[in-house]
Amino acid sequence: MVRYRVRGGNALRGTAFIQGAKNAVLPMIGAALLAARGRTVLRNVPIIEDVRRAVELAETIGAYVELHESERTLVIDASRLSSPVLPAEIARRFRGSVLFTPALLHRLGEAIVEGVGGCNLGSRNLDFHYLGYKRLGAVVDEGETVIHVKASGLTGATLYLDTPSHTGTENLIMAAALAKGTTVIENAALEPEVLDVIDMLTKMGARISGGGTGFITVEGVDELHAVEHTVMPDRLDAGVFAMAAAITGGELSLVGTGLDLGVVRYKLEQMGVDFARQGAVLHVRCDRPLRPINIITDTYPGFATDLQSPMMTVAALADGTSYIHERIFDGRFALAGELNKMGANVEVDGNRAVVHGRTPLTGARVTAHDLRSGIALVLAGLAAEGETVIESGYLIDRGHAHLAARMRALGADITREISEH
Ligand SMILES: CC(=O)N[C@H]1[C@@H](OP(=O)(O)OP(=O)(O)OC[C@H]2O[C@@H](n3ccc(=O)[nH]c3=O)[C@H](O)[C@@H]2O)O[C@H](CO)[C@@H](O)[C@@H]1O
Ligand SMILES: C=C(OP(=O)(O)O)C(=O)O
Incomplete structure (x- = not known):
């Protein structure tokens, strides 16, 4: 059992080192598993639990993997994949397990998915993935718990996603990369992480065009080769550190090459937070009361649903009433009840929340229901009076590397504890 203990009141100051992106590295x-020969090297790998699970899963299917934690480097040799089974005990612990299917299909002709995990956010269908595989020629047998996908070779086709699914787009690009002929993916996701994955696949020899336009064309090739690639910075981790500066009246320099916070920056600026770009460093500070805000989550370039929870904490500390409309996931408001235990006043009605600020927050024992509600509670703890204990801290560790150490280096009073219960 992992828990975080936070004593609030300290302003965060200094240089925050932003990790590599979870949603790109997975x-x-x-x-990397698509390359039948050679060793792939990934740099700037975030040392998070999801990466550890991905390493375990890759090893289970026969890949040779070295995770060099202090160098934040992964070395992957997938030349001898041996098992098509993604076993439930690992695959159910993270969402990224779904991203192993294309490699198994191409390399072993089948993938047996015993489960897919990830944050508990309401319905999280995978129908676009499986419909896409079917259109490319695979046979998909969807059992009660196990999904069996088989293909003796995929053929390009025109695919359409009802909504621009992030992992759906990545999976279908990977499936199309080694298929025969041309695939067009319409209504594809635009997220920067998807573009970074396209960059890596292109280096590997894939022929992909249209990334970032919503219409992606993939010309299948016969093989992909192992490459070295540096994972882009994690804009969600960066957003959280910017918010930590905002709510504690602090001042941080965010270091992470090419970091662009997009709409999150503009929303925080509307709330009164100052940003200044100094070359590759993004400077953030806040020395005035926060103003309330309206947020509507959307796919990129809209406001990222993953930062909606941390933003709810910021809104609780703003002077006035903020409105949040969650449009991506139907179960992302479990945070409200936990924040209310700390003295916040958040009302939820379906997929809308009204946050009545500013209410002074007081330390309490609270529970992370998912990764982002967990980090939102850490933020609340930083601004609360007294001690906040956040249970189910593993969920935070799924997506933030060395969180307590990185925040302590900036002046926060935060510890990570492990206990039997
Ligand atoms: C590992 C990873 O990259 N996770 C991210 C990814 O999750 P993930 O890729 O799972 O999210 P999607 O973009 O696929 O899902 C968005 C919405 O589409 C729906 N949908 C999706 C696929 C499908 O086949 N059918 C369907 O109905 C989902 O139920 C959800 O309502 O994007 C989410 C939305 O930006 C982020 O919160 C996650 O952090
Ligand atoms: C929803 C998230 O992740 P996952 O898709 O890995 O569950 C998240 O990172 O907030």
């Missing part, structure tokens, strides 16, 4: 591990 598909990249899946992409």
